Amino acid sequence: MSAPGQTLAAKHTRLRLRVRGAVQGVGFRPYVHGLATRYRLGGFVANDADGVVIEVEGEEVAEFVEALPQQTPPLARIDDIAVEPMVADSCTGFRIAESVGGRVTTRIVPDAATCAACLAELFDPTSRFHLYPFVNCTHCGPRFTIAERLPYDRATTAMKRFPMCEACRADYEDPSGRRFHAEAISCARCGPRLSHGVDEVAAALAEGKIVAIKGLGGYQLLCDCSRDDVVQRLRARKQRDGKPFAVMLASADAAADLAEIDAPARALLEQVARPIVLLRSRHHVAPSVAPGLAKIGVMLPVAPLHHLIFHALAARGGAAGERGWALVCTSANPSGEPLLTDNDEALAALADIADLIVTHDRDIVIRADDSVVAMVAGGPRFIRRARGYVPEPIRLARSMPPILAVGAHLKATVTVTRGDEAFVSQHIGDLDTAQAVRFFEETIRHLTSILDVEPVAIAHDMHPDMASTRFAQGRGLPMVPVQHHHAHAASVIAEHGVAGPALGLVLDGYGYGSDGGAWGGELLLCDGAGFRRLGHLAPLKMPGGDRAAREPWRMAAALLHDIGRGGDIASCFAGQPQARHLPMLLDRADTPVTTSAGRLFDAVAGLLGVSMVQSYEGEAAMKLEALVREPAVLARGWTVIEGVLSLRPLLAHLAARDLDAVEAAGLFHGTLAAACVDWVADASRATGIGTVVLSGGCFLNAHLAEQIVRGCRAAGLDALLPRQLPVNDGGLSLGQAWVAGLQITQQGLTSGGFV
Amino acid sequence: LSHGAGGRAMAQLISGLFHEAFGNGWLARGNDQSAFDVAAGRMVMTTDGYVVSPLFFPGGDIGSLAVHGTVNDIAMAGARPLYLSASFIIEEGFRFADLKRIADSMGEAARAAGVPIITGDTKVVERGKADGVFISTAGVGVLPDGLDLSADKARPGDRVLLSGSLGDHGVAIMSKRQNLTFDTEIVSDSASLHGLVADMVAAGGHGLRLMRDPTRGGLAATMNEIAQQSNLGFRLQEDAIPVKPAVAAACELLGLDPLNVANEGKLIAVVSPDVAGAVLAAMKAHPLGRDAADIGEAVADDHRFVQMATSFGGGRIVDWLSGEQLPRIC
Ligand SMILES: [Fe+3]
Ligand SMILES: [Mg+2]
Ligand SMILES: [Zn+2]
Ligand SMILES: [Zn+2]
Incomplete structure (x- = not known):
């Protein structure tokens, strides 16, 4: 990048530079202006259709070119x-020129947490932004969630309703300032207004009330996380079962009191994206915040309003004030539905949930949930990718026709490709409700509009009864069905730009198999647009379909039945009303089976009594994981026969002994990981392929992921986990887009579908 | 039963069996068709094929099912059924005693409904070309003056009435097929609904928009079909939908949603809100509508979603499945 520039610069005194990337609306032109002035160069900088164009002339052009990528705005x-x-x-002289028109291929950047300079102004009594809850600049503030389409301009954002006052206009036009072309600029005189005073909010929180506030990507619910009665009231009103809540604190130092924070965790917490970070809990919050879990989700303030609330709470002092306030911070939505963004809807839907609803008059154009990240296998891994990261693209190894990929059913995201960039949408949620399906469609409209892209084909899951599949069917565009686990593996291949064939180890809950079966623990050989199923986990009966996914005791019963102990089911699960009848179902030859890895976790959790009936998805597996102290390997605990990995020896061992749950959980994790490594290594020897991509929701399990990655590397394999996307179904749409793109590139659009 | 040689004797044997079972003057004449007087006004006609496994199940068999199904298809127009026809495809080797049982049950169902089977046909096909017995029926009926039930008549605010508990038939069939036994035997709800319909028409008149019997695909498929045809959405209340405890327990065991399970003696009516109370009262007064309930309403919705408000406050989409219920939880 800079090497050819330097050589050229040595011979010429005037250069034109074209800069591509996220360079518009982020203070890039003032930055260039400053740099050019520093090197006493003449010329200009302008936005154009591809990004930014710069012309510089002078003695120190080489120094300029070298410095340009070094200190870019945040x-x-x-x-x-x-x-x-x-x-x-x-x-x-150097000037900032007018923008040059043309078809826009640049991009809108994610929302960013309040920067240090704005924060200083927020609490500076002499600043005109003193205590102004919407202070922002080109280095921070809302972007994606207020943008309607390209180009990113005040007139195409939610700020169009707020004409700038003179002071704001002056800042907006001052090329030397942080607010030069800050499209969301406003102040107390001209900008949006809060419905309530911050002191009122702080008072309500201090009294143990539940407060709804309008955050960047949607409404949030806040309450005191130190009081169990308050947290329980929130749970009851939100109709939320045992699913953990995240906690917001004023600073990483304050957070260190609630959770173990090392340097990488602190860096994650302080990223401008401000994700929720899953950290080992010190259990200093009310027990109802994250019942039965070893980890707690922690986040730092995102918007000025959050800072103002903590500031006001601190000023009140009191017991909680001394330790630093910690607030439950959760998305405000009726159970199972998307985050609320519309003021009227929020006032209606939150009336029975929140004691105080704080709103304002800047619209949220598109909702974005809080992102969730955990440290797994030595790196930050997404559990949910949304606000703060979207719409940052993933760079693909090749350019492809514009594809829309619609994901699956749960934790849905969609992906739109543009050239060699793939834009994975924010987390949409489960497509079970009308509201979620509408949000899904809205997300597709918004994403194609802010990218200015018209897809030529739709990639979708093979499952016939998903809302996403049905959407794909109704578009009048060529459809490319992609098998669920193929898409899982392909998403990692696409993200890492893996060239050539790769093994895919997908440890997942459920996906519709190419044969219609319930797949979920798969070893695939992925090559270009196609794949081959090299093997799978030994099938286990899944009595009652999705019922079995909600009730781990059923999978435990299937496990007992599988090892010839069906007679013990009624007594082992005496508390379950259906336990008497289940053997009748398990005895039947036509009861469906599954090769799912997720259901295997459920089976073991049920067997150990860790979770009999789940109150939220993944509860059993998370609670089983929370028990692990030391993963251990049971020798000869598995077999691999013709590609089928069976853990029956391990499972029989776990079922036979009266093992302590901690020991059993360690043995299960360690042995499953070792078995997977053995399985993959076998396949690698047989195929000569040395790269294995790891995907599927089970890889959110830190013990499993770490053991498998370590084992694969020890066996000389290149084991890859996703870095930029969730390993669960949240990353699926990228894999679908990648497979569809390759297929269309190879076969053209006429072939219709993939067989 | 045999096929081919000796066909004549066999044909006579079979027709004798049906004549006796269906016992009416039309069949006794032995013509290839039957004549009947037509009423003034509008007639309705329907046809249907019956393939069910097992042929005999608690609460009925393929014969009674064929009568009830065809009578109900006519009744759903608000019409009074008059006559039926029946055609049988019988697999070679099928037991005569079983055929007699089916014919008797069919005759009994037709007599109970007051709708005679006035013409019919039988064919015996080679072994393997049919699964025991297939029955095709047709029926004709007459519409009361001026009554015109149709999905495009539905309006936002209309009420959705359901005549009784869901899932009885489908679960009875499934338990029998899969050899599952429960503490309480689950019996099919197979029944002729035209009597109930006549009472509803009398009570609701032009306030009745449309009626459907939620057979294959259950309430979920039928409501989605109505939503598509009426260009409306529907909001249903889970609490309001009757499901017998034994059926609920069996569905829970099998992981089925009772909304997706077939019924053969239930109907859904979409009615204008001003007659909903009267129609519901008329339904409850009829033996086949004792458990009738107001289960929801029609709403304006460009997506034509059928939504279910669940007992604990949430809402979900009631899906129109393309086949059997597949898992979705990943
Ligand atoms: Fe998955
Ligand atoms: Mg029909
Ligand atoms: Zn700032
Ligand atoms: Zn202003």
Whole structure:
């Protein structure tokens, strides 16, 4: 990037630079202006259809070119810089020129947490932004959630309703300032207004009330997380079962009191994206915050309003004030539905949930949930990717026709490709409700509109009865069905730009198999647009379909039946009303089976009595994981026969002994991981393929992921986990898009579907 | 039963069996068709094929099912059924005693409904070309003056009435097929609904928009079909939908949603809100509508979603499945 620039610069005194990436609306032009001035260069900088174009002339052009990528504004991302020589013009002075029109291919950046400079102004009594809850600049503030379409301009954002006052206009037009072309600029005189005073909010929280506030990506519910009665009231009103809540604190130092925070965790917490970070809990919060779990979700303030609330709470002092306030911070939505963004809807839907609803008059154009990240296998891994990260693209190894991929059913995301970039949408949620399906469609409209892209084909899951599949059917575009676990593996291949064939180890809950079966623990050989199923986990009966996924005791019963102990089911699960009848179902030859890895976790959790009936998805597996102290391997605990991995020896061992649950959980995790490594290594020897991509929801399990990655690497394999996307179904749409793109590139659009 | 040689004797044997079972003057004449007087006004006609496994199940068999199904298809127009026809495809080797049982049950169902089977046909096909017995029926009926039930008549605010508990037939069939035994035997709800319909028409008149019997695919498929045809959405209340405890327990064991399970003696009516109370009262007064309930309403919705408000406050989409219920939880 800079090497050719330097050589050119040595011979020419005038250069044109084209900068691509996230370079618009992030203070890039003032940055260039400052840099050019520092090197006493003449010329100009302008936005154009591809990003930013710069022409510089002077003695120190080489220094300029070298420095350009070094100290970019915090929200800028440079993808590449092209440098070409120009005829010298002997111009003097450097100016910021008008934007050059044309079809826009640049991009809108994610929302960013309040920057240090704005924060200083927020609490500076002499600043005109003193205590102003919407202070922002080109280095921070809302972007994605207020943008309607390209180009990113005040007129195409939710700020169009707020004409700038004179002071704001002056800042907006001052090329030397942080607010030069800050499209969301406003102040107390001209900008949006809060419905309530911050002191009122703080008072309500201090009294143990539940407060709804309008956050960046949607409404949030806040309450005191130290009082169990308050948290329980929130749970009851929100109709939320045992699913954990996240906690917000004023700073990483304050958070260290609630959770174990090392340097990488602190860096994650303090990212401008401000994700919820899953950390080992010190259990200093009310027990109802994250019942039965070893980890707690922690986040730092995102928007000025959050800072103002903590500031006001601190000023009140009191017991909680001394330790630093910690608030439950959860999305405000009726159970199972998307985050609320519309003021009227929020006032109606939250009336029975929140004691105080704090709103304002800046619209949220598109909702974005809080992102959730955990440290797994030595790196930050997404559990949910949304606010703060979307719409940052994933760079693909090749350019492809524009594809829309619609994901699956749960934790849905969609992906739109544009050239060699893939834009994975924010987390949409489970497509079980009308509201979620509407949000799903809205997300597709918004994403194609902010990218200015018209897809030529739709990639979708093979499952016939998903809302996403049905959406794909109704578009009048060529459809490309992609098998669920193939898409899982392909998403990692696409993200890492893996060239050539790769093994895919997908440890997942359920996906519709190419044969219609219930797949979920799969070893695939992925090559280009196709794949081959090299093997799978030994099938286990799944009595009652999705019922078995909700009730781990059923999978435990299937496990007992499988090892010839069906007679013990009634007595082992005497508390379950259906336990008497289940053997009747398990005895039948036509009861469906599954090769799912997720259901295997459920079976073991049920067997150990860790979770009999789940109150939220993944509860059993998370509670089983929470028990693990030391993963251990049971020798000869598994077999691999013709590609089928059976853990029957391990499962029989776990069922036979009266093992302590901690020991059993350690043995299960360690042995499953070792068995998977053995399985993959076998396949690697047989195929000569040395790269294995790891995907599927089970890899959210830190013990499993770490053991498998370590084992694969020890066996000389290159084991890859996703870095930029969730390993669960949240990353699926990227894999679908990648497979569909390759297929269309190879076969053209006429072939219709993939067989 | 045999096929081919000796066909004549066999044909006579079979027709004798049906004549006796269906016992009416039309069949006794032995013609290839039957003549009947037509009423003034509008007639309705329907046809249907019956393939069910097992042929005999608690609460009925393929014969009674064929009568009830065809009578109900006519009744759902608000019409009074008059006559039926029946055609049998019988697999070679099928037991004569079983055929007699089916014919008797069919005759009994037709007599109970007051709708005679006035013409019919039988064919015996080679072994393997049919599964025991297939029955095709047709029926004709007459519409009361001026009554015109149709999905495009539904309006936002209309009420959805259901005549009784869901899932009885489908679960009875499934338990029998899979050899599952429960503490309480689950019996099919197979029944002729035209009597109930006549009472509803009398009570609701032009306030009745449309009626459907939620057979294959259950309430879920039928409500989605209505939503598509009426260009409306529907909001249903889970609490309001009657499901017998034994059926609920069996569905829970099998992981089925009672909304997706077939019924053969239930109907759904969409009615204008001003007659909903009167129609519901008329339904409850009829033996086949004792458990009738107001289960929801029609709403304006460009997506034509059928939504269910669940007992604990949430809402979900009631899906129109393309086949059997597949898992979805990943
Ligand atoms: Fe999955
Ligand atoms: Mg029919
Ligand atoms: Zn700022
Ligand atoms: Zn202003």
